Amino acid sequence: MISVIMGIYNSPNKEQVELSINSILNQTYTNFEFIICDDGSTDDTYVFLQEFASKDKRIVLLHNDKNNGLAFTLNTCLKKAKGKYIARMDADDIALPDRFAIEYDFLELNPQYAMVGCNINYIDDGGIWGYRMLPEKVKKEDFLFSSPFVHPSIMIRTEVLKRLDGYRVESVTLRQEDYDLWMRLYAAGYEGYNIQQVLLNFREDKYSYGRRKYRYRLDEAYVRYRGFRSLGLLYKGFLYVLKPVLVGLIPNVVLKKIRFLYAKNHIF
Numbered sequence: 001m002i003s004v005i006m007g008i009y010n011s012p013n014k015e016q017v018e019l020s021i022n023s024i025l026n027q028t029y030t031n032f033e034f035i036i037c038d039d040g041s042t043d044d045t046y047v048f049l050q051e052f053a054s055k056d057k058r059i060v061l062l063h064n065d066k067n068n069g070l071a072f073t074l075n076t077c078l079k080k081a082k083g084k085y086i087a088r089m090d091a092d093d094i095a096l097p098d099r100f101a102i103e104y105d106f107l108e109l110n111p112q113y114a115m116v117g118c119n120i121n122y123i124d125d126g127g128i129w130g131y132r133m134l135p136e137k138v139k140k141e142d143f144l145f146s147s148p149f150v151h152p153s154i155m156i157r158t159e160v161l162k163r164l165d166g167y168r169v170e171s172v173t174l175r176q177e178d179y180d181l182w183m184r185l186y187a188a189g190y191e192g193y194n195i196q197q198v199l200l201n202f203r204e205d206k207y208s209y210g211r212r213k214y215r216y217r218l219d220e221a222y223v224r225y226r227g228f229r230s231l232g233l234l235y236k237g238f239l240y241v242l243k244p245v246l247v248g249l250i251p252n253v254v255l256k257k258i259r260f261l262y263a264k265n266h267i268f
Helices: 014-025 045-053 070-080 099-109 158-163 177-187 214-230 234-241 243-247 252-264
Strands: 002-008 032-038 059-063 085-088 115-124 127-132 155-157 192-203
Touching (some): 002 014, 014 032, 014 045, 032 045, 070 177, 085 099, 099 155, 177 192, 177 214, 214 234, 214 243
Parallel strands (some): 002 032, 002 085
């Protein structure tokens, strides 16, 4: 019923990968296939994944000859998917044991929604350091400030994702492939929902936000412009188009502090 898709590239921290994979294999809901695609790793990641695949028949292991990026890799997984639903997962996050059971039941009982996500904990090597509460019934306006969905928390109807031709593979959507997809989904008339409980531990360094290269901020501004235009939000959202560019002008030391305080106080 569920096809879990994960892309992975050069993972030196095998302990994190093992925790992530095991959090999927140990779900209380077990009727799934786990499609993992190694995106042309140049280290021993693929060999490490082969060991996992040999121990659990639910794992379907794919391999790209070269590094093509996350959007391309997830589309590769999507082509092999057999499930009614697609569940996303990243190779360093941890799904709570009931995540699939809760998300699956929600989509079965609520056909009006194309996808479902959840609230998350932020974690690093020291454990949980922050929390993010997502909007419950997501509206178009919720896309203005930031993406109202957390990518690896999502479960989406396979037919809808394929109808949208999957992820858009472009240089400007690098690191923004999910934001772009959700806006295209809403522009096509679909809607999503966030379950108001934590079902995923999302790995992120406390101070990572300020490290983004400025070119990625420019790309995000373009993704926002295109997405807001498709949603009919460009008039009220023009200043939000410029948000990543303006944020990039804030000194990193200040930006990191703001980012940490937001997440620590459960409001980011």
